[in-house]
Amino acid sequence: MFYDNHGRKINYVRLAVTDRCNLRCFYCMPESGIKYMNREDLLTFEEMERMLRVFAEQGINKVRITGGEPFVRRGIMEFLESIATLPGIDHINITTNGTTTGQYIDRLQAIGIRAVNLSLDSLDKDRFFEITRRNEFDNVMETFHQLLDTDINVKINMVVMEGRNIEDIYPMVLLTRDHNVSVRFIEEMPFNGTEGQGNTTFWPMKKILDHVKAEFPEVEKLPDPPSSTSRNYKIKGFKGDFGIIAAYTRTFCGTCNRIRVTPQGTLKTCLYEGGGTSLRDIIRSGASDHQLTDHLQKILSNRFKDGFEAENDRKNNPVSESMATIGG
DSSP states (O other), X not given: OEEOTTSOEEOEEEEEOOSOOSOOOTTTSOXXXXXXXXXXXXXXXXXXXXXXXXXXXXXXXXXXXXXXXXXXXXXXXXXXXXXXXXXXXXXXXEEEOSSSGGGGHHHHHHTTOOEEEEEOXXXXXXXXXXXXXXXXXXXXXXXXXXXXXXXXXXXXXXXEOTTTTGGGHHXXXXXXXXXXXXXXXXXXXXXXXXXXXXOXXXXXXXXXXXXXXXXXXXXXXXXXXXXXXXXXXXETTOSSEEXXXXXXXXXXXXXXXXXXXXXXXXXXXXXXXXXXXXXXXXXXXXXXXXXXXXXXXXXXXXXXXXXXXXXHTTTTOOOOOBHHHHOO
């Protein structure tokens, strides 16, 4: 088992398979996009599979595939089908923008994908376009309804943004009335790939919850699973539920059980840390599985206590990466 220096068991990895995305959500990257990594700088699928096998041997049993947008990388389904057979990997979940995902839903269900998180920041077509800068709303909603017809656990991730989509909070909650879906309201984070970012008007968790309660007084608190990033709730009589992720105020850091690997193979033990360790370079240097495991344990033995400590360590180098390069 992997444990960090704070006694937390690490059993969850978020693996970004690409930095490319076919949307241009303003809070994630500039309108002009970002300079994409050279193909040879990315981890190959073979390297990713080996890394996950080593992780699984040390007790990491949950994998979330992210990007960028994972389904824009060629060969993604074959990769998912391959890692679904790895011993020890019990949960493979996917975060996607849903624009091209619909064509793969049958195959995802066949290999046992447990959950799909659909990034959807508005249920209004015009606001969706303003946020994403792309006209893909109909495709995303078609994917959503296709997913509801499966036994895949469906979650919607909505980043809450002042002046952009506050009007969508109530319609999102209403989705849970008739559908067995989980909506996750996420505090906006300052990772859009530009300098001078800030969240002076961001909505913290309490403000989001108070806003929901103003319209839906019969909010019931649900138990939060161990290491949950969200505080979870339900409206009495509704089929689904909703949660709030304190991504910016970071109230969940104390129970963090996850690490993340960027598309180029950089291991980050915290979203807010600078730098990281290149697993790609370690793998390509010819390291054995045992040596790779030793590297991982040494990294975890010097982990930041929480996101605030990690951010403070950056000193005069504030967070300014795109989430597409960090791994959403």
